[in-house]
Every structure is written in structure tokens, then in C-alpha cells.
Amino acid sequence: MNDWSDRILDSFLDEIISGDTPSDLSDRILDQWKLRQEQTRSASVPIPNVPDDEQGDRSWWQQVVHVPPIDSPATRQSPVNIAANTSSWASKSNSNSKRVETQPSYSKRWRQSLALTLGVVACLLAIVSLVSVLPKFDLSEDTVAQNQYPNAATKSSNQPIKTPTAPAVAAKENPANKETAPLPRPERLDINGLPFAVVEPDAMPTNPEESQTPSDDVALSDGEIIAEINGSFATLWEQYKVQPTGAIDDKEWLERTASVLLNTKPTSTQIDLFKQTEDANKRGYLLQQATSSERFSRFFAKQIVSLLVAPKQDENPTWRADFELWLTQNIAQRTPYNEVVYKLLSATPVTPGKDNTTTGRPESFWLSHLRDSQGHQVAQRVSSLWLNQSLQCSQCHDQGDSAETSQAAYWSLLAALNLGDKPEYFFELKDGTLKAAVATLPNGKSIDSVPAEGRREAFAKWLATSPSFAEGTVNMTWRLVFGAPLVSTETAVQEPTNASRQKLLKTLAQQFRVHRYDLSRLVLWVTGSQPFATPSRIITQKDWLLASESELRDIRNAENLFANYRRLVLLEDDSRGALQKLVRYEREEAGNKLKRTVLAQPMPTQSLSSPNPINLSDEPLPAWQQNLRLHASPDSDATHQQLIDRLLKSKLTWPQLVQHALGHEPSSQELSSADELLQYHGGDKRATLLKLHWTTHLASSQ
Amino acid sequence: MSDFPPTQVAGSSMEDPGDNQPQGGSGPLNSSLPPSSEINIVALVRQHQVGLWRYLRALGCDSTSAEDLIQETFLRILHRPFEQRNDAATGAYLRRVAHNLFISQRRRSNKISLTEKASELEESWTRWAGFDNGDSTIEALRECMGRLTERAQLALRKRFAEEHSRTEIGDELGISEHGAKNLMQRAKAQLRECLESKLK
Numbered sequence: 001m002n003d004w005s006d007r008i009l010d011s012f013l014d015e016i017i018s019g020d021t022p023s024d025l026s027d028r029i030l031d032q033w034k035l036r037q038e039q040t041r042s043a044s045v046p047i048p049n050v051p052d053d054e055q056g057d058r059s060w061w062q063q064v065v066h067v068p069p070i071d072s073p074a075t076r077q078s079p080v081n082i083a084a085n086t087s088s089w090a091s092k093s094n095s096n097s098k099r100v101e102t103q104p105s106y107s108k109r110w111r112q113s114l115a116l117t118l119g120v121v122a123c124l125l126a127i128v129s130l131v132s133v134l135p136k137f138d139l140s141e142d143t144v145a146q147n148q149y150p151n152a153a154t155k156s157s158n159q160p161i162k163t164p165t166a167p168a169v170a171a172k173e174n175p176a177n178k179e180t181a182p183l184p185r186p187e188r189l190d191i192n193g194l195p196f197a198v199v200e201p202d203a204m205p206t207n208p209e210e211s212q213t214p215s216d217d218v219a220l221s222d223g224e225i226i227a228e229i230n231g232s233f234a235t236l237w238e239q240y241k242v243q244p245t246g247a248i249d250d251k252e253w254l255e256r257t258a259s260v261l262l263n264t265k266p267t268s269t270q271i272d273l274f275k276q277t278e279d280a281n282k283r284g285y286l287l288q289q290a291t292s293s294e295r296f297s298r299f300f301a302k303q304i305v306s307l308l309v310a311p312k313q314d315e316n317p318t319w320r321a322d323f324e325l326w327l328t329q330n331i332a333q334r335t336p337y338n339e340v341v342y343k344l345l346s347a348t349p350v351t352p353g354k355d356n357t358t359t360g361r362p363e364s365f366w367l368s369h370l371r372d373s374q375g376h377q378v379a380q381r382v383s384s385l386w387l388n389q390s391l392q393c394s395q396c397h398d399q400g401d402s403a404e405t406s407q408a409a410y411w412s413l414l415a416a417l418n419l420g421d422k423p424e425y426f427f428e429l430k431d432g433t434l435k436a437a438v439a440t441l442p443n444g445k446s447i448d449s450v451p452a453e454g455r456r457e458a459f460a461k462w463l464a465t466s467p468s469f470a471e472g473t474v475n476m477t478w479r480l481v482f483g484a485p486l487v488s489t490e491t492a493v494q495e496p497t498n499a500s501r502q503k504l505l506k507t508l509a510q511q512f513r514v515h516r517y518d519l520s521r522l523v524l525w526v527t528g529s530q531p532f533a534t535p536s537r538i539i540t541q542k543d544w545l546l547a548s549e550s551e552l553r554d555i556r557n558a559e560n561l562f563a564n565y566r567r568l569v570l571l572e573d574d575s576r577g578a579l580q581k582l583v584r585y586e587r588e589e590a591g592n593k594l595k596r597t598v599l600a601q602p603m604p605t606q607s608l609s610s611p612n613p614i615n616l617s618d619e620p621l622p623a624w625q626q627n628l629r630l631h632a633s634p635d636s637d638a639t640h641q642q643l644i645d646r647l648l649k650s651k652l653t654w655p656q657l658v659q660h661a662l663g664h665e666p667s668s669q670e671l672s673s674a675d676e677l678l679q680y681h682g683g684d685k686r687a688t689l690l691k692l693h694w695t696t697h698l699a700s701s702q
Numbered sequence: 703m704s705d706f707p708p709t710q711v712a713g714s715s716m717e718d719p720g721d722n723q724p725q726g727g728s729g730p731l732n733s734s735l736p737p738s739s740e741i742n743i744v745a746l747v748r749q750h751q752v753g754l755w756r757y758l759r760a761l762g763c764d765s766t767s768a769e770d771l772i773q774e775t776f777l778r779i780l781h782r783p784f785e786q787r788n789d790a791a792t793g794a795y796l797r798r799v800a801h802n803l804f805i806s807q808r809r810r811s812n813k814i815s816l817t818e819k820a821s822e823l824e825e826s827w828t829r830w831a832g833f834d835n836g837d838s839t840i841e842a843l844r845e846c847m848g849r850l851t852e853r854a855q856l857a858l859r860k861r862f863a864e865e866h867s868r869t870e871i872g873d874e875l876g877i878s879e880h881g882a883k884n885l886m887q888r889a890k891a892q893l894r895e896c897l898e899s900k901l902k
Contacts, residue, residue, distance in 0.1 A: 004760075004826035009843070009894065011760040012836060016844050017862040020765050022755035026747040029776045033743060036777065292788035294833050329828050332790045 219514045222525060225507075229529040232504040236497055244534045250275045253283060253533055260481055261290045261527065263299040287528055291520040294332055300523070301327035303480055308344075308381060309369050319365050326362035336517035337473055338464040341386060345460035349419070367419070375419030383413065386463055387442055388472035388487075411437035416459040418452050442468065470509035474522065481526045644689045654678075657685070661692040747776055749789070750796050753835030757797050757827060761804055771807065775800040790833065797827065839901065846896035854889035861886060 015021060220228070237244070248256070254274050258266050266274070274282065290296055305324050330340045349367040370377040383389045389405060407429070415425045415437040425437035439448045439455050443466070447458045463469050478486040486508075487501045512522050526532065647660050658666050658674045666674065678688045751772055758768035778799055801823075830839050847855065853875060860866040860874065872882035 004823045005830065007762075008756075008760040008826055008830050009890070009897070011756060012830075012840055012843050013847075013858065013890075013893070014862045015756070015759070016840065016847060017859050019863075022752050023769070024748065025751050025769055025772055025776075026744045029747050029773050030743050032773060032777060033780055292790075294790070325829070329825070332788070332833075333794055334788070334791055 220511055222521070222528070225511050225525045226528045228507050229504060229525065229531065232500055232507075233529075233531050236500050239500075244530075247530075247533050248535050252535075254286075256532070257283075257286065257290065257527065261287075261299070261523065262293070262295045264295070283533075284528060287524055291524045291527075294328075296520070296523075297328045297332035298324075300480065300519070301325075301331055304476075307385060307476065308366050312369065315369060319362070322362040323365035331519055334518055334520060337519045338469060338517045341469070342460045342464045345382075345417075345463065346457045371419055375414055375417050378419055379410065379414045379417055382417065382463075383410075384472075385476055386469050386472045387413075388468050388475055408435070408437070409440075409442070411435075412440035413442065415439035416441060416447055416455050418455045442466070467506075467509060467513070470512045470517070471505055473517070473519070474505055474508045474512055477519070477522050477526055481523065481532065644686055644693060647689065648686060654685075657689060658692065661689040663693075743776070743780060746779070746792075750793055750835070751776075752837075753793055753831060754796055754800050756831060756836050758800055758804060760827070761801070761823075763804065767807070771800055771803050774803055778803070793835075794824070794828075797824070839897065842897055842900040843893065846893050846900065849896060850889050850892060854885060854892075857882060857885050858889055 251271050251274075254266050254271055258264050274286075279285070301324050305320070305327060311320070327340070343363045344366050347361065347364040347367050349371045350361065350364045367378065370381065411425055416439040418439070429435055438446055439450070440446050441459060441462050443462070445462075447455050450458050475485040475487060478484075487498060487505050508522070508525065511525075512518075515521055644661065647657050652660065654674075655666065655671055658671060662670065674688065674692060677691065678685065681687045681691075754772045754775060755765075755768050758771055759765070763771060775796060779796065830836060847858075850858075857871050857875060860871045861868075866874070868879045868882045868886075871886075872879045875882065875885070877885070
């Protein structure tokens with residue numbers, strides 16, 4: 001309880017006891033506003049007649065989802081359209097940013113006339129430029145672009161637009177936006193100066209390469225971004241000749257949304273109300289409200305905290321709660337996520353004392369609790385969550401031929417983070433040579449000359465504006481929504497849809513940067529997409545365990561072509577728990593209560609023994625599928641199988657084989673489970689070890 | 703965090719939202735934003751005035767000056783319209799403006815005010831009243847008041863409603879000034895405990 005809490009509660013107490021309550025000042029302010037308007041503005045600009053929209057069509061929202069009701073009439077703006085019709089989304093730029101408008105027709109007319117004027121000016125300038133081929137061509141086009149898209153590009157006001165055609169390119173890439181292309185984009189909220197986005201001019205990145213704005217940094221609207229996601233998956237489906245069987249109904253969509261965004265389950269009444277609501281935009285509106293709600297902030301903060309630091313038995317629960325609250329506040333207030341991460345990384349670790357219930361620095365929780373003798377835990381989380389790389393293995397050896405995943409890169413990262421007890425870091429090469437790590441940023445720039453105590457902050461500064469940070473965050477968000485990342489960070493995984501997914505990842509990451517690292521908005525894009533509204537196929541864990549290798553491939557292929565949705569059970573379990581549950585199914589054979597939900601359609605294949613919701617083709621397997629079979633699921637074929645084969649050729653004992661397959665020393669219970677599995681597979685060690693390995697790999701990748 | 707690298711945005715503005723702003727529709731207002739008249743003034747005021755009033759009272763304003771500052775806050779906002787992302791963000795922005803106006807007012811009148819821990823204030827405010835203008839906290843506090851002893855309630859009433867000094871309260875309750883202070887401190891501690899359990 002600090003001084004401010006005392007003062008706040010004292011003032012509340014005063015209000016209760018003295019009966020001194022706030023009065024309605026709206027009339028008084030309105031009068032003053034009108035008076036000042038008359039003094040400062042031309043009489044030709046009318047003061048709008050504010051409609052008193054008491055209920056609007058929002059009543060359903062307050063009953064449909066368990067979030068604090070939003071009574072503000074200011075939020076009763078036109079609901080956004082949803083992914084089912086992407087063009088309608090695309091036509092509404094920045095639909096998530098609520099701007100209070102009371103005279104839509106006036107506003108529309110105003111914008112249309114502005115657009116018309118700008119359009120005419122743009123045409124004239126373009127004609128003049130083309131005809132005369134003046135050297136000032138670029139300047140004039142820049143001016144047009146800036147006038148037409150005053151806030152479209154995220155550049156500082158004194159920085160010229162480097163690609164004048166960027167808005168045109170964006171419009172071209174989004175055919176749905178054709179009709180609205182000439183219209184100026186609605187301005188985005190300028191949150192510089194807001195209390196949650198304090199920005200200092202002195203803090204500009206020193207590396208000119210990092211401060212340079214990419215030439216294609218054009219802010220797309222929410223609808224356009226969602227259309228990008230939909231388009232990317234639609235291309236994949238077309239490429240592999242698969243189509244979803246349809247779209248989920250309102251009930252399933254509401255349940256899915258409530259579960260993923262708010263960690264709740266709607267009641268039957270709420271579902272009925274939602275279904276009865278005849279509003280074509282109700283899904284978009286609900287998503288918008290949900291991602292702006294306190295409950296969403298709390299739920300996502302909790303999940304992110306879990307990713308950042310797993311609970312320990314001896315940890316301070318108050319401190320963790322404070323940390324969660326701090327993150328909740330930041331998400332609720334839409335603090336740029338890179339700022340949040342910067343604060344986390346540049347915080348000073350505190351050693352908690354016995355009675356240290358709170359340190360007053362919630363952001364220090366993460367570093368303080370992950371701080372080990374050399375900072376390995378922090379480095380691994382930084383790499384997986386924010387650098388979009390999986391560097392765990394690089395601690396001991398190089399991964400592939402990439403310098404980014406080399407052993408030296410890992411130790412350079414460790415030295416840059418500088419969380420160890422010693423100022424110098426040494427690592428052992430394969431040949432036994434001891435080598436000193438050089439503190440280096442992932443872009444190759446050495447920061448070894450920076451004093452040891454300032455390296456982590458230098459790293460945090462670089463990270464906050466690096467593209468890999470945005471990509472890592474998009475991947476994390478995708479994982480929180482769908483259960484698996486958009487693009488696997490495992491270097492061994494090279495499945496055929498990766499290129500398309502990688503492209504989408506880069507697009508989303510770029511927009512995430514342009515939209516000021518707004519996490520809530522990123523979630524809105526992902527959940528507003530068509531993959532999120534694709535029907536699920538339930539695959540029980542028993543199905544998974546009993547599936548043949550080819551069936552497993554089919555399942556994995558389907559997951560790759562569609563989005564994954566496997567949040568249940570495994571999210572909160574470690575790999576050991578998941579294994580025990582899977583093996584238990586072998587024994588029980590019935591009561592499949594735990595289900596693994598895959599937001600995926602089955603592939604058009606004949607190998608699945610279970611009934612298929614789509615019609616099976618009698619034709620022979622098409623070439624693409626043969627090809628896919630050869631190259632798909634390399635993490636089971638190329639990597640895992642090779643590993644198992646190598647293990648079987650060795651002279652390892654059965655417990656040692658199990659240990660290598662699991663990736664950790666098995667407990668007696670796990671060994672017993674492995675024995676049961678071996679028995680189930682008729683003594684086939686290869687099949688048993690493969691299944692053990694897949695199972696733990698799957699669980700650990702959740 | 704003062705040394706955080708800035709995110710890149712169009713039309714970057716470093717102005718303090720509450721003070722040193724150009725008056726009368728200059729700056730970004732006319733260049734990129736719609737006319738201020740489009741903002742639903744009444745709705746915005748009704749949504750946030752209670753929270754602002756309580757916030758300013760917590761800062762140390764009396765009722766009248768709190769109302770004056772609220773009026774000035776909204777007029778500043780109307781001069782420089784903004785997009786509403788959500789209620790929490792809007793509330794935080796309004797509080798920032800009000801806080802800056804409050805500091806300016808204090809500076810003008812040469813009064814010292816607590817400004818060095820403004821970030822803690824925002825954190826505390828969000829904790830106690832961040833999401834509903836403090837309504838639920840007030841309601842819970844009202845219920846907790848009823849659980850106090852008659853003497854404790856009386857002492858608090860004398861202190862807050864009638865603005866009696868500790869000595870006067872002690873005299874009326876037949877205890878020393880120190881005893882009155884202890885009684886009220888214990889009562890407030892009980893209220894906090896009750897409040898925290900209710901708002902958990």
C-alpha cells in the first residue's frame with residue numbers, strides 16, 4: 001500500500017462520508033465549448049446535433065460475453081465487418097480504432113469531398129509531372145502521397161516518403177480495396193504524449209540501419225490485413241486442391257472466441273442471443289470489444305507470463321501477481337509491446353529475500369526469477385519468443401550451417417544479455433577448445449566495447465525495433481490463438497507450406513510494427529481471419545496414438561494447410577504429463593474425454609480409417625499429394641526417424657533409448673509407460689520410440 | 703521509461719497533452735483530424751467525468767476546483783481530438799491531461815504538489831479505480847464502513863464530514879488525541895483489509 005493508494009482511498013472515504021458527489025458537468029462543458037467554438041471558429045462550421053443513442057444495437061454484446069459492460073455511448077460506433085466477407089473489412093480502414101463520430105453522414109460527406117479534392121489535385125500533379133518530366137517529380141508525388149494518406153506511412157514527419165508508389169501498391173495488392181483507394185485513410189491515433197507511450201527524442205536508435213523506415217511500411221487497415229491472412233491460406237488451399245467444408249456456425253464461433261480471447265464459456269442464453277442478433281457485423285464487433293476488454297488483457301497477460309516464466313514452487317506469489325497485473329495494465333492501455341519487452345529486458349534483477357513480498361518493481365520479476373548462474377534460461381526465452389529462433393541446442397553445438405544458429409551466436413547472445421555472475425563467457429567447441437564469447441547483437445554488430453553493465457540495455461534497444469522481434473511476437477500470438485506458431489522456429493522443420501507461411505509472417509510482423517506493436521490489434525487480426533472460423537476436426541488422443549505413420553502424416557499435413565487449434569490439455573502440461581496421459585489411453589481404451597481439437601480439415605486422402613467429413617476421391621492420389629508425402633513432416637521423417645534409426649544401431653539399453661527418445665531422463669512411471677507401449681506395439685522398438693519421440697516433441701512444441 | 707527507443711509513427715508529436723498546447727484549432731487538428739464538433743461531447747463527458755473528479759480529488763483538489771479542471775480538461779481534448787481505442791486508454795489520456803493541468807494550476811499559485819511519483823499514482827489509480835471510475839471500490843467501501851464499530855464510524859465521520867481535528871474528536875469520544883489518531887488508523891486499516899478481500 002503506497003502513499004497514493006492511501007490518498008485515493010481517503011478521497012473515496014471522504015466522498016462516502018461527506019456525501020460530496022460529482023455532478024454532471026456535460027451541459028456546462030458543452031456551453032463552454034460552444035462559446036469557445038464561436039470565438040475561434042467560423043460560423044459556417046456547424047456544431048453537430050448529437051444523437052442520443054441510448055441502446056443502439058449493442059445490448060447483445062453486454063449479455064453475450066462475460067466482460068465488464070461498456071456503457072460508454074462513445075463506443076457505439078459502427079461495428080466492423082468480419083472475415084466472412086473480407087472486402088467489407090477492407091473497406092473500413094482502422095476499424096478497431098474507435099473514433100467518436102456523431103454525424104456519420106456529415107463525416108462521410110466531409111471525407112468524400114476531401115478525397116475528391118485530393119484526387120483532382122493528385123491527377124493534376126501527376127499529369128504535370130509526366131508531361132514536363134520535371135526533376136521535381138518525386139517531390140510532387142510525395143506530396144500527393146502524403147496528402148492522400150496523411151498517416152498511412154509510419155514515418156516521422158520530417159522524413160520523406162521513400163517509395164511514393166507505396167499506397168498504390170498496397171491498393172493493388174488488395175483488390176477489395178479498389179473502391180476505397182482514392183479515399184484518404186482515416187488517421188490513426190497519435191499516442192505520442194499519451195501517458196502510456198512516453199517517447200523521448202534522445203532515445204532514437206543510434207544505428208542508422210535500424211532507424212531507417214522500410215520503404216514499404218504502409219499501414220494497412222484491419223480489413224486489409226485480415227484479407228492478407230485469408231488470401232495466404234486460400235492460395236495454399238488452391239495449391240493443394242483442398243477446401244474447408246464450410247464455415248462454423250455462430251454457436252461454435254462464439255464458444256471458440258470466448259475460449260481463446262476471454263477464457264470463458266458462453267451460456268446457452270448468450271449463445272441464443274448471439275445467434276438471434278441479425279447483424280452482419282456482429283462477429284467483428286464482438287472481436288473488437290473482446291480485444292479491448294479487461295478480461296482479455298488479464299487472460300493474455302497470464303498466458304504471456306506463463307510463457308516467460310514457468311511457476312516455481314518457492315516463488316513469491318505476490319510478486320508474480322504484481323507482474324501479471326503490470327502486464328495486464330500494459331495490454332489494456334495498449335502500451336506498444338516492444339516497449340513492454342524493453343522494460344522487461346532492461347530491468348534490474350532483484351534477489352528476493354525471505355520476507356520480500358513485493359519489490360515495487362513488477363517488471364523485475366521475469367529477470368529475477370529466470371536468473372541462473374549464466375543466464376541460459378533468459379537467453380533461451382529471448383531467442384524463442386523475441387528472436388523467433390530456437391537456440392536451445394546451440395548451447396552445445398551448431399545447428400545446421402546458419403551462422404544465426406551457431407554455437408558462437410548463442411554464446412554471443414548470452415554475453416550481450418550479461419546476466420551471469422562473471423563478466424566473461426567461455427564455451428567449449430567440439431574439439432575441446434575453449435573460446436571466449438564476444439557480446440554481439442544478432443545483426444552481427446559487436447557491443448563488446450560497451451561496458452558490461454550496459455550491454456543488456458543496448459541489446460534491449462536493438463531488439464525493440466528489430467524485425468525479428470515483431471516476427472517472434474506474431475508467432476507467439478498465433479501460437480496463443482491456434483496452439484502452434486505460424487512458422488516453426490525449429491530449424492529442422494522444413495515443411496512445404498513454410499514459404500507461404502513465412503511470407504505471411506513477415507507481412508503480419510511488418511503491420512505489427514507499423515501499428516505500433518499493438519498486441520490487442522494483432523490478436524484481432526488473427527482471430528478475425530478465415531482460418532479461425534474454419535470448422536474443426538476432432539482428433540482424440542487415442543486416434544493420435546493409434547494412428548499409423550501415414551495417417552499421422554495426413555494429420556500433420558492437414559494441420560499445416562489449415563491452422564492448428566490444439567489448446568486443450570497440453571498447453572498447461574509438460575511433456576511428461578502429456579506422455580502419461582497418452583499412454584493412459586492405451587490402457588483405458590475408452591472414455592476419450594480429453595480431445596485434441598485440430599482446426600483443420602482432413603486431407604483428401606484414403607488412408608484415414610475414420611469417416612471423413614468430405615467426399616473421398618476414387619481417383620488415384622494426385623501428384624501433389626505424392627510429392628507432399630515425400631517432403632512433408634520432415635520432423636517425423638527426416639529428423640525423428642533418422643534419430644531413432646541411429647539410436648537403434650547403437651548399443652544403448654532400453655531405458656537409455658527411452659531417455660534419448662524423450663529428450664530427458666525418464667521417471668520410473670515413464671519407463672513403465674514406455675514398456676506398456678512397447679508391449680502394445682508387439683515389441684517393435686522402432687515404432688515405440690518414434691511414437692514416444694513424436695509425442696514429447698509435439699507436447700514440447702505446444 | 704525515458705530512454706525507450708521511439709516507435710515510428712506518422713505525425714509524431716512530442717507535445718504535452720495537457721499543457722503548452724496551441725489553442726484554437728491549430729496544429730494537427732486542422733491538418734489531419736476531423737472537426738472537433740464530430741466528437742460526441744456529452745457522451746465523452748458523462749463517461750469519464752466521475753472518474754476524473756475522483757482522480758482530481760485524490761490529487762488534493764477540492765470539489766469546485768476539481769470541476770473547473772474537468773471542464774478545462776475536456777475543452778483541451780475537444781480542441782485536439784483523438785481516436786478512442788478503448789475506455790481504459792481514453793481514461794488514462796484524460797487523467798494525464800487533468801494531471802498536467804492540475805500541476806500547472808499549482809505552479810501558477812506557487813503551491814507545492816506531489817508530482818515526483820506520478821507513475822505510481824497511475825498504477826494505484828488503475829488498481830483501485832482503473833476500469834469503472836472507482837464505482838465498485840466506492841460501493842465496496844460503503845459496505846465495509848458498515849462493518850466498523852460505532853465509535854470508529856463516528857470518528858471517521860467527524861474527521862471527514864465535519865472536518866474536526868484529532869483533539870476535538872478525542873474530546874468528543876473521551877480519549878486522548880493520540881487515542882483518536884490510533885482509532886482512525888485502525889479503522890482505515892480494517893477498511894483496507896475488507897476492501898481488498900472484496901475486490902480480490
